[in-house]
Amino acid sequence: MRNGSCEFVLDDAAAGPDELVAAALEPGSDVSWADGGPVRTCRRAWLDTFDWRLYRAGLTLEQVSGRGFADLTLTGRDGEVLATERIGAGASGVRWPSLLSGLPSGPLRELLEPVVGVRALAPVARATSRIDERRALNAEAKTVARLAVDRMSVTFPARAVVPPRLSLAPVRGYQGQADRLGHALAHVLGISSGSGSALDAALAAAGRRPADRGGKGAEVQLTPAMPAPVAMVAILDALVDTIEDNVTGAVRDIDTEFLHDLRVAVRRTRSALKLAGHCLPVGLARRFRPEFRWLGDLTTPTRDLDVYLLSLPGMIAGLVAASEADLVPLRDYLARSRAAAHRDLARGLRSARFARLIREWRTELAAVRPSRKDQTVARLADGRITAANRNVLRTGRLITAASPPADLHELRKRCKELRYMLELFGSLHDPARRWQAVRELKALQDCLGEFQDAQIEREEIGVFAERMLAERSATAATLLAMGEIAAGLARRQRHARSVFDLRFADFAGPASQARLAALARTAAA
Amino acid sequence: MKIFATYNIKGGVGKTSTAVNLGYLAARDGFRVLLWDLDPQGAASFLFRIKPKVKGGGKAIISGARAIDAAIKGTDYDNLDLLPADFTYRNLDLLLDSAKRPERKLARLIDPLKAEYDLVFLDCPPSISLLSESVLHAADVLLVPLIPTTLSVRTLDQLAEFVAGFNGHRPEVLAFFSMIDRRKRLHLQVSAELPESRAGFATTAIPALSLIEQMSVRRAPITAFAPRSIGARRYADLWREARQRAGL
Missing domain, CATH: 1.40.20.10 (CHAD domain)
Known part of the structure; x- marks a missing residue:
């Protein structure tokens, strides 16, 4: 659960999500799926210090770039958004690696300062996401939840394809209906509940683990009897x-x-x-x-x-x-x-x-x-x-x-x-x-x-x-x-x-x- | 946080259409918007396909037994939430009457939401009552739709006089013509003359259009389902004027 939303992973990277998602609706259910608009493509980069200070503090800083914009979002351990900042894209944006002084002043920088300190932020992973959205409608044809199907291709630290990730987010005030739908999705064959973040998934697909190095080096594990x-x-x-x-x-x-x-x-x-x-x-x-x-x-x-x-x-x-x-x-x-x-x-x-x-x-x-x-x-x-x-x-x-x-x-x-x-x-x-x-x-x-x-x-x-x-x-x-x-x-x-x-x-x-x-x-x- | 209120003592003049469309346009501009449907008829709630029901009714909200944010529902549009109507809102006057300083009660209820929302739109029921007085005290900008008739002129004058008597905070009054029927001579005459004799009148007028009436069939703002229509464009013009008046 992140921000009241449920996360899932398709077991088969090649599987089309439509039939699987349709299978979540019980016969006679008053909930139906509707198209959520055109497919969005965005470039994503997760930023951290060399010694993973943000990750170790339970924070995730993600840059999402589209045409002419780039948004930086800082989230906490349970996925709650702590601060966002729109920065310029391309040449007018921030060039990574960058010290915090390269970021615009504001709440995001203030939250980062005590954790990042004098270290620079640099991408620890990069990916491209194609996000296809569906809306769950109730009997009044009102949207009660949004289901995002995220097909992510990792480009750094190694090229890899991540199995499609589903994220079901309730519309405010409709948590109950979204929870029932999330429960049904979790029981569809071919869909598994996912708990890891998109960063964890991107790194795992690329064969890396987060926080796999520290600045001063990890403590060496010794046993007393060792020569x-x-x-x-x-x-x-x-x-x-x-x-x-x-x-x-x-x-x-x-x-x-x-x-x-x-x-x-x-x-x-x-x-x-x-x-x-x-x-x-x-x-x-x-x-x-x-x-x-x-x-x-x-x-x-x-x-x-x-x-x-x-x-x-x-x-x-x-x-x-x-x-x-x-x-x-x-x-x-x-x-x-x-x-x-x-x-x-x-x-x-x-x-x-x-x-x-x-x-x-x-x-x-x-x-x-x-x-x-x-x-x-x-x-x-x-x-x-x-x-x-x-x-x-x-x-x-x-x-x-x-x-x-x-x-x-x-x-x-x-x-x-x-x-x-x-x-x-x-x-x-x-x-x-x-x-x-x-x-x-x-x-x-x-x-x-x-x-x-x-x-x-x-x-x-x-x-x-x-x-x-x-x-x-x-x-x-x-x-x-x-x-x-x-x-x-x-x-x-x-x-x-x-x-x-x-x-x-x-x-x-x-x-x-x-x-x-x-x-x-x-x-x- | 800025508070807009659509207000007129008369019903059927386009208050809900204005609140719904301007709320939608403000959200599209990136403001975090809450629309409070204060009318027990629940027209705004209906247009957003949201059940006009609040747990505990108006009493729970006014007494503070139920936190106002717990009753808020998301609409189908980004950045736009709705506090639904409830049939018990017909008794809001009685509930306010028992509250301390009732004319300030609405402002006090909305105040905790300022961290979450940039703008609040209050869609008022057609009445002159303790509730409307509380709305007038809370609002920064009063959006007053008028059908161009001689009686409308009287209504506007009464409202302006009433607001001028407030101590301290006084809302900006932005009156505009609504549901203008170009086939009616009186509409054309009043809509041409009144803005010249009254300061602060909006230059935008909303015409009477069947596409605007279609909102109740489509259950969506015209600015969302027909954004290039004349009706939608007029609401966009009105929103620009309202923004300017609010200093946004």
Whole structure:
């Protein structure tokens, strides 16, 4: 049932629906079928982010295009229409993939914003539908329900024909009669009740499943008794899949999350090699760690500028003396610098060095074989989580009021390593316990992140100012506005530093440490 | 949400035909339209092939025992719904009389529908009563069909005077000639003279045509079954004027 309507599928793709539909009418019934007008043809595209954020949130965004128009419709889990927006068709329409800023302002965009965020929307399936409508009339020849016969041909992600789908929609106030008709249709041989959406049907026909990939990669399912090398290969395979999945989007610059997710996968790979590389064949981790470091460094300039550009609206909103117009030269400068950085990034991701890294890494992972004396992954996870936790505690306890920012940055890196270990081996732990165990760690990471980001952004804004002065693209008003931003960053950093002791004490305290120790033990048990 | 009402103290002047056709044209223009058939004779309901019956009758609607939207029926046309007539509507005056501030009651009943509909058309029974007063208070535009006779002039003057006495919200009055018979000298004379002496008179006039009468046989708006006919074109002209008057 969707919007009070009933959905059916014809079992035979080649079957004509007319005889089947006629069979639903009981002898002597006062309901009859009438033609519902000419056959309509429309092009359909279902849109989602690369990591299926809409689908995972129970939302479906569909674009239906006809002659000279295109309508975007957002529906909820039970098919209810949440918002619609008419956009131009063809050249005047939205070119996909598109960020939300490419959509007209209005209720649809407002509903999408919290779910889609900075990601771009792109078609996940395309199809052409030929819709033939019939009307069910009562004894007064009044329409009580409409039956749409939808013959859909999928054109993307693969060509396929979907068995005809029937949708019986009641006219308002005639739900009872429509329900009786729907019940009768469900009992006709050759017609089956269908519950899936048109998107599900299109993807199934094309041999795809929705939400079959996530941005940061799906959690690898491990079992405690698995030999450690086997588990490590599974983890590293999933990470290299994520790296490769995100390369095209990062090179084509579809949205900033492709690069972010690629970087996270690289950092996780590096942490896994550093902390658990010893259970791989001798020399493997040592050989590949410098190459993954190169890959990580390759992505840094673009990502740093992405972060700056993404946080700029927030910085502008916090301005007291300066105005947004004063910062237009800074935004232009950042955009130019980012374009240059992205060119270098794209060159690196298309390079023979990157292709060789991925190819050789996959070959080496495929060649890893377990031996009898391997420890289990549960024991490995226990040991690595314990060691990473010990590193955090040791580094953190050395920090005093006089410690330089670099020491806090070191601690942040140790925290990230611990977090990655908890995530990579996450499937060995009870999700609720894991969430509780990382609570204090997360709060500490947030504090360190805020401190470090403010530090870097402060340093960078000074560099930007010097370069803009050198190239004469900054006015006095711009430099003053940048000074105001730098002051705001300094305030943010001071605040983060003032709560650090408390956050670290919470993390290092007995309750938090007991939860972490218990988590490590459950995996080993 | 804008509310249009077709009103005249006299019966058989084309109120229902106007409500049905303008409602259909508004829906075709993309507005979400509700037509409320307030006439217990149920002519508008009949034209849309909908049973003139509301569960609990007028009492349930006026008292609020039955939510108004639960009684709404979809017509055969996109964007056009109907709140059917009910024979108990003949007692709406009595029911309104017992309500608090009866002249505002209809507006209060319609108000919750503003999220769902852009336009409401009220098809009034021919009377001067508490119900018609409530309709006049609720409406933004009063569509007043007049048969071109001397008595019609008096009716229009009385209505204009009555509306002018309202405090606060006053509907726009859009009077127009209906059922003009070009063979009748009086019709031609009055329809030529009256618009010149009265402000706000519509330039469109609806002729008396057998095709318009055919609506009750075909049970559909003329604008739907004969969209290129003269009658349909005149209703389209009238709708354009009504839209303009409502600021749409």
